[in-house]
Amino acid sequence: MKGQGIKNFFDKHRPKFEKGGKLHPFQSVFEGFETFMYVPDATTKKGSHVRDYIDLKRTMIFVVLAVVPTMLFGMYNIGYQHYHAIGEFAQTSFWQVFIYGLIRVLPVIVVSYVVGLAIEFTFAQIKGHEINEGYLVSGILIPLVLPIDTPLWMVAIAVAFSVIIAKEAFGGTGMNIWNPALIARAFLFFAYPSHMSGDSVWVRIGADADKVVDGFSGATPLGMALTGNIDYNIWDAFWGFIPGSIGETSTFAILLGAAFLLITGIGSWRIMLSTVLGALFTGLIINAFAVNPFMEIPFWHHLFLGGFAFGAVFMATDPVSAAQTPAGKWIYGFLIGVMAIVIRVLNPAYPEGVMLAILLMNTFAPLIDHYVVQANVKKRLKRAAANV
Amino acid sequence: MSNTIKIKKGFDIKLKGQADLSIGKAVDTNRYAVKPTDFLGLKPKLCVKADDIVKAGTPLFFDKSQPEVKFTSPVSGKVVAINRGERRRILEIEIESNGKFESVDFPVEEIKSLNRDKVKKNLLESGLWPFMVQRPFGVIPQVNEMPRDIFITSFDSSPLAPDYEFTLAGEMENIQAGIDVVSKLSKGKVYLGLRPGSKFSTLKGVEINYLNGPHPAGNIGIQLHKIAPLNKGEIVWTLNLQTLLYIGKLFKTGKLNLERLVAVCGSEVKKPQYIKAVAGASVKTLINGNTKNETNERLISGNVLTGEKLEENGFTRLIDNQVTVIPEGNEIEPFGWIAPGFNKFTAGKTFLSKLMPRKSYVLNANYHGGERAFVVSGQYEKVLPMDIYPVYLLKAILVNDIDKMENLGIYEVVEEDMALCEYVCSSKIEVQSILRNGINTMIKELA
Numbered sequence: 001m002k003g004q005g006i007k008n009f010f011d012k013h014r015p016k017f018e019k020g021g022k023l024h025p026f027q028s029v030f031e032g033f034e035t036f037m038y039v040p041d042a043t044t045k046k047g048s049h050v051r052d053y054i055d056l057k058r059t060m061i062f063v064v065l066a067v068v069p070t071m072l073f074g075m076y077n078i079g080y081q082h083y084h085a086i087g088e089f090a091q092t093s094f095w096q097v098f099i100y101g102l103i104r105v106l107p108v109i110v111v112s113y114v115v116g117l118a119i120e121f122t123f124a125q126i127k128g129h130e131i132n133e134g135y136l137v138s139g140i141l142i143p144l145v146l147p148i149d150t151p152l153w154m155v156a157i158a159v160a161f162s163v164i165i166a167k168e169a170f171g172g173t174g175m176n177i178w179n180p181a182l183i184a185r186a187f188l189f190f191a192y193p194s195h196m197s198g199d200s201v202w203v204r205i206g207a208d209a210d211k212v213v214d215g216f217s218g219a220t221p222l223g224m225a226l227t228g229n230i231d232y233n234i235w236d237a238f239w240g241f242i243p244g245s246i247g248e249t250s251t252f253a254i255l256l257g258a259a260f261l262l263i264t265g266i267g268s269w270r271i272m273l274s275t276v277l278g279a280l281f282t283g284l285i286i287n288a289f290a291v292n293p294f295m296e297i298p299f300w301h302h303l304f305l306g307g308f309a310f311g312a313v314f315m316a317t318d319p320v321s322a323a324q325t326p327a328g329k330w331i332y333g334f335l336i337g338v339m340a341i342v343i344r345v346l347n348p349a350y351p352e353g354v355m356l357a358i359l360l361m362n363t364f365a366p367l368i369d370h371y372v373v374q375a376n377v378k379k380r381l382k383r384a385a386a387n388v
Numbered sequence: 389m390s391n392t393i394k395i396k397k398g399f400d401i402k403l404k405g406q407a408d409l410s411i412g413k414a415v416d417t418n419r420y421a422v423k424p425t426d427f428l429g430l431k432p433k434l435c436v437k438a439d440d441i442v443k444a445g446t447p448l449f450f451d452k453s454q455p456e457v458k459f460t461s462p463v464s465g466k467v468v469a470i471n472r473g474e475r476r477r478i479l480e481i482e483i484e485s486n487g488k489f490e491s492v493d494f495p496v497e498e499i500k501s502l503n504r505d506k507v508k509k510n511l512l513e514s515g516l517w518p519f520m521v522q523r524p525f526g527v528i529p530q531v532n533e534m535p536r537d538i539f540i541t542s543f544d545s546s547p548l549a550p551d552y553e554f555t556l557a558g559e560m561e562n563i564q565a566g567i568d569v570v571s572k573l574s575k576g577k578v579y580l581g582l583r584p585g586s587k588f589s590t591l592k593g594v595e596i597n598y599l600n601g602p603h604p605a606g607n608i609g610i611q612l613h614k615i616a617p618l619n620k621g622e623i624v625w626t627l628n629l630q631t632l633l634y635i636g637k638l639f640k641t642g643k644l645n646l647e648r649l650v651a652v653c654g655s656e657v658k659k660p661q662y663i664k665a666v667a668g669a670s671v672k673t674l675i676n677g678n679t680k681n682e683t684n685e686r687l688i689s690g691n692v693l694t695g696e697k698l699e700e701n702g703f704t705r706l707i708d709n710q711v712t713v714i715p716e717g718n719e720i721e722p723f724g725w726i727a728p729g730f731n732k733f734t735a736g737k738t739f740l741s742k743l744m745p746r747k748s749y750v751l752n753a754n755y756h757g758g759e760r761a762f763v764v765s766g767q768y769e770k771v772l773p774m775d776i777y778p779v780y781l782l783k784a785i786l787v788n789d790i791d792k793m794e795n796l797g798i799y800e801v802v803e804e805d806m807a808l809c810e811y812v813c814s815s816k817i818e819v820q821s822i823l824r825n826g827i828n829t830m831i832k833e834l835a
Contacts, residue, residue: 007720035758039724043717043753047803047820048810049692050401050547050714053732053739055757057725059764059814062738130758174761174815265737268766324765325777373780377795384619 007041010034028124032131060133062266066257067140067314071109073253074246075101078148081203081243085218086211104204105246108143111152115159116142123168134173134180134320135163141181141314144247145307145355146188147201154192158184178362179321182355189352197352199223202243220244222306222344222351225294237304248310251303258313267317270326271333275312278337279303286345294345302341311340311354321362325372332368336361392584393614395601397773399735399808401547403692403714404655404748409554411649412661415676418487420463420668421471421480421703422448426696427518428527428824429831432459432478440467445492445514445644448481456531460515462646462668462706464490480703489666491643499568499639507572511635514644519631519707520570523612523624525827526802535625537576537616540567542588542629545606546691546804548660550651550709552629553587555662559633560590566636567593573625581611588629601773609805613774618799630709650674650704654692654713655750656685667706671698674711681715686753688712693807694820717752724756735771735812760815768819771808776800778809782819785826790833793826802827 010030016023017030034040035057044051078101083089089097116135124131142159162184167176189196199219205212217224220243221232236242240250248254261267283299290296302308316322316336323332336357343353350356424432431452436442442465447458461467463485471480494514497506511517512531522529529535543552556563571578571593580594583606589596597615599605608626612618627635630648637645646667653660656679663674671687679685688695689704692712696705704711721727729739733749741749768778776797784792803820810819 004720006722038720038722039754039756040758041718041720042755042758043686044755047818048807049686049688049695049697049712049753050403050751050811051755051757051816052736052812052814053724053729053734053756054736054812054814055725055755055816056760056763056814057757058738061726130760132760134763172761174763263737319765320763322765324779326766326769329766373777373796376775376777379775380619380795380797383617384621387619387622 006037010037025125028121028131032121032124035130057133057136059266060136062264063137063261063314064140066260066267067137067144067247069253069256070247070250070310071105071140071144073240073250074144074248075105077101077240077249078104078204078246080241081218082205082208085203085205085213085216086208087213088211104148105143107152108146108148108150108155108246109140111155112142112159113139115156116163119160119163119168123172127172129172132173134167137318138162138167138180138184142184145181145185145245145310145315147196148204148246149201150188150195154188154195157191158188161187174320176320177366178359179315179318182315182359182362185355186359189355202245218243220306220351225297225351230293230297234301234304237301245307245310248307251309254309254313261313261317267313268319268322268329270329271317271322271336272312274330274333275316275337275340276303278334278339279308279312279341280337281334282338282341286341294348297345302344306344307352307354308340311358312336315354315358316361321365323365323368323372325369328365328369328372331372332361332365335364391596392598392600393611395599395605395610395614395773397770398602398604399771399812400545400602401692401735401751401811402733402746402748403547403653403712404750405653405657405660405713406548406748407550407651407653407660407662409551410661412652412659412663412678414663414665414669414673416485416487417670417672417676418465418485419482419670419673419703420461420465420485420666421482421670422459422461422668422706423480423703424449424459424478426705426707427451427459428525429453429828430518430528434470434478434481436467436481438467438469441465442467442483443490443492444646445494447515449478451518451528454528454531456512457517457528458512458515459518460492460644462644462666464488482703483668485666489645489647491645494638494642494644496640496642499565502569502572502639504572507569510639514638516631516634516638516644519627519634521608521626523608523618523626523802524799525831526804527831529625530623533623535574535576536622537624538570538574538578539581539608539612539615539624539626540570540579540594540629540632541581541606541608541611541626542586543581543583543606544628544691544710545603546693547603548651548653548710548712549606549691550649550662555649555651555709556629556633557587559636560588562636562640563588563629563632564591564593564636565640566632566634567591569635569639570625570627570632576624577616579611579615581606581608581615604773604805604808607805609801610773613776613800620794620799622799631707646706648709650708651710652678652713653710654688656680656713656715668703670701670703671711672701674704675713679713684716684718686714686716688714692751693811694804715750715752717754719754721754736767736814755816757814757816759817762815762817764814767812767814768806768809771812772806774800774805778806778819781826782817782822785822785829788829790829793830798826798830
């Protein structure tokens with residue numbers, strides 16, 4: 001039988017991990033690896049005899065695959081920004097640029113996964129359930145929304161805070177109210193603001209501080225807009241050659257991910273579309289009443305700047321913390337778009353309005369759904385009343 | 389008057405092994421059984437013991453909560469065993485046929501002159517009463533209730549289901565008689581749900597609705613919801629065409645005749661086709677030797693969504709006109725969660741089988757994953773053509789909130805309507821058994 005050897009291996013070692021076995025405290029780890037290696041042989045006992053081939057593992061892995069383009073581009077962009085800052089870009093090869101970013105980004109990803117999964121395995125063991133796949137996605141999203149200069153210990157603390165307080169405290173994957181990745185980002189934003197905002201955290205300079213060219217600022221376009229000194233090329237913003245969090249700069253790479261999520265049906269097109277519509281709508285209104293340079297930024301530029309695209313595609317669409325009903329998704333997405341631009345433009349202390357907008361709407365998503373479902377209930381009661 | 393209802397939501401599972409429109413030979417094992425477990429909430433009280441001689445229509449047991457409701461033998465012969473399970477629960481009343489198929493004589497009268505009481509009495513005495521289903525909750529009709537309407541579905545849209553246009557061809561007169569009979573049970577309307585282009589559109593005395601769309605378009609629950617939704621306090625009685633045929637024959641001939649064509653289908657059947665057999669036949673009668681791999685396969689009485697798993701020497705459910713055989717699938721699949729899946733049929737879009745769709749696929753009984761909390765939203769809604777929020781209803785059931793269950797539409801659904809939700813669920817949640825728990829809670833609450 002296909003793959004029998006590998007199953008025999010797990011069957012042989014299973015007793016050690018079961019209750020009473022020497023390695024019982026690692027049972028959740030054992031089971032996690034087992035289901036990673038193969039889909040188990042369990043067959044249906046009741047209800048429908050056949051089940052779809054899709055499971056949560058595949059769903060989550062597909063989101064991770066969708067993030068890969070932005071991750072790879074983010075690595076390249078870290079190098080790109082670095083070599084531009086020190087004025088050596090022209091002499092550097094593509095691979096040097098990429099590898100510079102790779103070796104700075106990889107440790108962040110590793111820390112995120114190691115800390116996050118360790119906590120997840122511990123909780124699975126304590127609660128006696130199977131390890132959930134939720135962290136596979138959060139684990140890659142967290143590094144991508146951080147500035148490259150975030151110290152690794154901060155990453156570890158943020159991940160621990162997010163997994164324990166924002167997820168496991170509520171009951172684990174599927175039960176959380178807020179998007180865990182954004183909670184990690186928000187935690188750092190409020191706990192260590194000097195490392196999460198300003199002009200100096202977005203470009204990795206490292207040991208080459210003496211080489212920085214004259215006139216280099218390191219500010220993101222939104223940071224510049226805050227000071228009224230707007231100087232960016234919108235095409236650079238679209239392709240992603242601007243300073244910013246590791247994975248958020250390239251709208252193009254994010255669109256590749258969005259296309260993948262939509263073609264495979266994993267991401268909600270309702271949420272993505274309504275978020276964009278909400279942002280465009282608000283941008284137009286703000287343009288119409290513009291009184292400062294930030295408000296004069298053309299409304300459609302907002303889609304390419306800051307974390308908007310990343311938030312709309314990968315964060316707002318998290319099925320657990322988003323609205324669940326079809327009508328609710330429209331309202332939820334639209335309000336995220338509105339709030340993101342309002343916070344970004346009208347409250348310049350928080351140019352990263354998308355993160356706050358999504359967390360805010362995560363909070364209200366159950367309320368939105370409640371009213372959508374109540375409308376259905378009312379319809380049913382009315383029908384019953386009419387028939388009496 | 390007729391009316392076409394377009395059903396957009398839903399899903400056809402393209403299973404391999406559709407029965408050919410031909411009739412094969414049954415291998416008569418002379419073994420039949422009636423299983424009280426086929427009927428939800430039934431508390432059986434036996435009227436026979438082993439070695440009793442019975443005819444088709446002789447009562448075997450009745451329902452303790454409604455003693456008028458009798459369950460009768462489908463064939464003539466001898467009771468050979470009363471098989472019991474845990475705590476002496478009766479599982480099967482096994483009968484050995486004498487091969488003569490003699491029936492008890494039931495009164496024959498001009499159907500036009502029959503009144504409601506006579507119809508009821510005849511249905512109750514013959515054992516055809518429990519072939520009807522009462523909504524809400526999908527239970528045996530309550531004898532003393534007056535249903536708002538009667539609902540009849542003329543087609544089964546579930547995977548590999550028997551084609552009534554084929555199996556009931558030439559029975560138009562008996563079916564019409566059945567309609568004339570059941571229409572006396574209610575003061576309301578008799579609704580008939582048809583596929584567009586159906587031959588049964590010539591039936592009279594019914595209000596016809598055409599339903600165009602994928603499964604579960606053929607389910608009574610969907611038709612009821614689309615045509616005249618059920619409100620709190622209302623009840624309707626429902627039947628399928630096969631039951632209508634049994635009723636028609638009973639009233640015309642005075643004999644109980646439960647012979648019908650059964651679709652023997654599924655990827656593991658060597659020659660999928662129809663077999664003529666009497667209801668309650670042993671599964672061996674239907675598939676003896678006609679499967680590819682006798683050890684690692686799953687025998688199902690009914691379809692893959694709602695059927696009952698049978699042992700090799702088991703008996704089909706009385707109400708089923710279908711036996712499906714699929715691979716058990718109790719084997720692992722290395723890295724299955726990332727495999728491209730050219731041959732994996734799916735309702736979603738994450739497998740490459742979507743690029744090159746085939747006519748039919750082999751599906752096994754593997755879960756293809758582990759059970760998780762509700763994570764992905766919007767999956768159930770795509771396959772439930774009802775104005776109901778299924779996940780909210782299930783969550784109301786899980787927290788045992790009776791008011792919410794009622795408000796969210798528990799009166800309008802039974803397991804078969806939400807079986808597809810269970811099929812598509814990426815969290816592998818046991819939708820049907822959760823729903824049944826909720827329904828049982830409601831039945832207790834309303835009693």
